Amino acid sequence: MKSDDQQEIIIKSLNQISTIDLGSLPTPLDEARRLADKIGLSKLFIKRDDLTGLAGGGNKARKLEYDFAEILKGGYDVVITAGGIQSNHARMTAAAARKLGLDVKLVLGGADFDIPKGNLLLDVLFNAEIRYLVDDDANSSLEKEMQKWADELLKEGRKPFVIPIGGSTALGALGYVKAMQELAAQIESNNVQIIVGVGSCGTFAGTILGAKIFMPEAKVIGVSVSRTVDAIKNRTKELINESSDLINYKINAEDCSIECYDDYHFEYGIITETGRQAVELAANLEGILLDPIYTGKVMAGLIDLAAKKVIDRNIPVVFIHTGGMPIIFSFESELGSNINYTKIFPN
Secondary structure, eight states, X not given: OOHHHHHXXXXXXXXXXXXXXXXXOSOOEEEOHHHHHHHTOSOEEEEEGGGSOGGGOBTHHHHHHHHHHHHHHHTOOEEEEEEETTOHHHHHHHHHHHHTTOEEEEEEEESOOSSOOHHHHHHHHTTOEEEEEETOOOHHHXXXXXXXXXXXXXXXXXXXXXXXXXXXSHHHHHHHHHHHHHHHHHSSOSOOEEEEEESSSHHHHHHHHHHHHHOTTOEEEEEESSSOHHHHHHHHXXXXXXXHHHTTOOOOGGGSOOEEEOOSOSSTTOOOHXXXXXXXXXXXXXXXXXXXXXXXXXXXXXXXXXXXXXXXXXSOEEEEEOBOGGGGGGOHHHHSTTOOOOOOXXX
């Protein structure tokens, strides 16, 4: 079968799966010339999924379009999800639930706090009921508490829908299969290197699968913000196989190149020096806001991998900006220490 014919079949299968409009799509593809010059790349493009629009934007909007279609179709009346204190996924899930008139419960974890900041402040504004696991943001703990809460709600006669951490399901990953179809239409050649952050693996899996279908010459490189490479590869393969089944695309994830690096984070949710530097560099050279937990670390990885020649400087690079801007406002002491100002006292 010709590749064009196969793409048409896959597109038809994708379009037959129910979604609900939550994001402002397609997102722009911006060229970052000054940043490219600084780090020695021939061309650098930024896929602006921070501009998906829902509650400050981010990659989760693409996944939630699938999840909430299933939620509405199934008649569920309350949504439960979980994440760390600055979870982009939790913030956007809460916003989507409110937009669609649904109740929302969040299980969050991490260091104790005095005043809600960043994403947590937005969770409060969306009036999400929160159970907070102090000093514990382990996925196993969050998942256990989610299930406990769901069981309680069932006994009360409610109908809860549990969205996994990060929204990383086979269904949600299709959002990034479509994103690669979108990217392929925006760029002149699909001979590019795509850099994407990896946490719960849904975006990574969808990007790899979508690139294989719509951008077969592209190379996808993941930069971890939380997990080890081995854990990422195992989960990503599972999602690729499950997602491909949903669109009747025959593929064995073992045949996919899964390239990922876990050298750019120490602990989830903790700012790194190279991540801080990357945040400042993108802001100073391009006016683009990255965050210290996710995209800043991914950009730090991109810069280092280019310096080590893992990334080919002569082949265009596409950086997928997955959002996270609200997180900046929970790191004011770390990011605001270099303030450049002069105090003027009126006479």
